[in-house]
Amino acid sequence: MKSFGLVKSLAVAAVCAGVLSPAGIVSAGEVAPAVKPVAPVSDITLVSGQLNGRVVDAQGVSLNGAQVVIKQNGQEVARTNSDKNGQFSVNGLKGGVYQVSAGNSEGTYRVWTERTAPPSSKNGIVMVSSPSTVRAQGGSLFNPVNTTAIILGATGTTLGAVALNEANNNDAPKTP
Numbered sequence: 001m002k003s004f005g006l007v008k009s010l011a012v013a014a015v016c017a018g019v020l021s022p023a024g025i026v027s028a029g030e031v032a033p034a035v036k037p038v039a040p041v042s043d044i045t046l047v048s049g050q051l052n053g054r055v056v057d058a059q060g061v062s063l064n065g066a067q068v069v070i071k072q073n074g075q076e077v078a079r080t081n082s083d084k085n086g087q088f089s090v091n092g093l094k095g096g097v098y099q100v101s102a103g104n105s106e107g108t109y110r111v112w113t114e115r116t117a118p119p120s121s122k123n124g125i126v127m128v129s130s131p132s133t134v135r136a137q138g139g140s141l142f143n144p145v146n147t148t149a150i151i152l153g154a155t156g157t158t159l160g161a162v163a164l165n166e167a168n169n170n171d172a173p174k175t176p
Contacts, residue, residue: 008164008168010161040108041097041108041109041110042107042108042109042110042122042125043109043110043112043117043118043120043121043122044109044110044111044112044121044122044123044124044125045111045112045113045114045117045121045122045123046093046095046111046112046113046114046117047114047123047124048114049091049092049093050089050090050091051070051089051090051093051098051111051124051125052087052088052089052123052124052125053068053087053088053089053100053102053124053125053126053127054082054085054086054087054088054124054125054126054127055068055082055086055088055102055103055105055127055129056086056126056127056128056129057128057129057130058128058130061086062082062084062085062086062087063082063086063102063103063129064082064083064084064085064086065081065082066081066082066086066088066102066103066127066129067079067080067081067102067103068080068081068082068088068090068100068101068102068127069100069101069102070090070093070098070099070100071098071099071100071101072096072097072098072099074099077093077098078090078092078093082102088102093111094111094113095111095112095113095116096110096111097109097110097111098111100125100127101127102127102129103127103129103130104129104130105127105128105129105130107125107127109125
């Protein structure tokens, strides 16, 4: 009978540990690759035949020397760097759809000549280059919050298993 009580206690402890453990520890599956959302296409007007833009970081500070790559249908058509004010200009483009990247920022733009541009089009591009972040990524397992949660969960599970085992092993007191 005592071995059955111990098995029952261990089973309860295992269930408690599974409930209290962070999902990242107990999951055995592979992490699915992040899916990039499809960005809307923005309308941009060529000003005096130039595509103008600016590259900034997440705080709005201009990035000096950021490499800007312009592609059309997957083929590179121009490459330049931003100046000390984060600004760049590219000559020789015609109306059409272009993919522009600067740092880790990318965008798709429909470029128009001044004569054919719709009224809603803008005169330049602002590219925000910042470290990429993927939603729902918990970071390091060994950060203070996760470590505290793991320690508290393990302690609670152990104390619960010991108490359950003691309760199962104690016979009801006999009355004289």
